[in-house]
Amino acid sequence: MKDPQDDRAQIVENYADMVWRIALSRTRREEAAEEVVQEVFLSLFQKERTFNEEEHLKAWLIRTTLICCKHYLTASFRNATISLDEVGDLPAMSEGQSTVYEALLSLPAKYRIPLQLYYIEEMDSDACAKAMGLRPGTFRVRLNRGRNLLRELLKGEGIDV
Template sequence: MEKSAQEILDQYGDMVFRTAYAMVKNPHDAEDIAQDVFVCLVRVQPKFESDEHQKAWLLRVTINRSKSFLRSAWQQRTQGLPDTLPDAAFTPGESTVLEAVAKLPEKYRQVVYLYYVEGYSSAELAKLLRLPQNTVLSRMARARKQLAKMLEGEFDYVEG
């Protein structure tokens, strides 16, 4: 059964926005990108084999639109006002981790977000990002190492 654009928006709208936000780090630009993704969906009207295929298509288009936005001459020549996430929505620890993830280079931020938030495996990420699986694994390892360095001393773990 084919879903309407509204049903797809209801089901995947938050995911598309969060993915764009994770890449561009600005809610207003992420909203624009998400809107572009769904306009593309309505214009192209692709046929999907499954819900997973549909989700992967939406993520792929979102990632591509986000990368295009980040490469644009306008984006490279301007500096927007800093947007911060509202602290009330997250615990202090979560806010600290999110800020650290936001500081990662795009290629690392992308795999961390898709792996930990969207729940994709490294094999699925490789396919989705069109990268060798070992590249995905290397990026994850490097991202974890950078996060560990950034968050060093932030959390006290008690072993028991």
């Protein structure tokens, strides 16, 4: 008999990083990201949800992550002094990449998440829009504005894109 933990392990292996990255990007706190990741997977495993396709699972995880992040940020309203300094040590990346990632994190969430999904998670814009519950056109507008903001920030750091 197949051990349910094997299924869990597979899902965690496939998606925990993605959920963590999105949560980190949204909350900008590593601790918060870990809490959100647990909330999301708890919700997934507790209700023994089934998905017809892998893409459905992925979309559900992204959407649930964003909802959990929103709840987290709302709940921690009083204590939420979120600055980039609190992100803690970023994972080892090249200097250039660290700059880019820090610039990304400094953007408003409205633009940060679209960029995160599009560039880091490498999803196409329609899938991103669906996961975020936005119209494709709205998503593209945010993506474009986010790009422009990011370019400006990177320009200030001497990275011309």
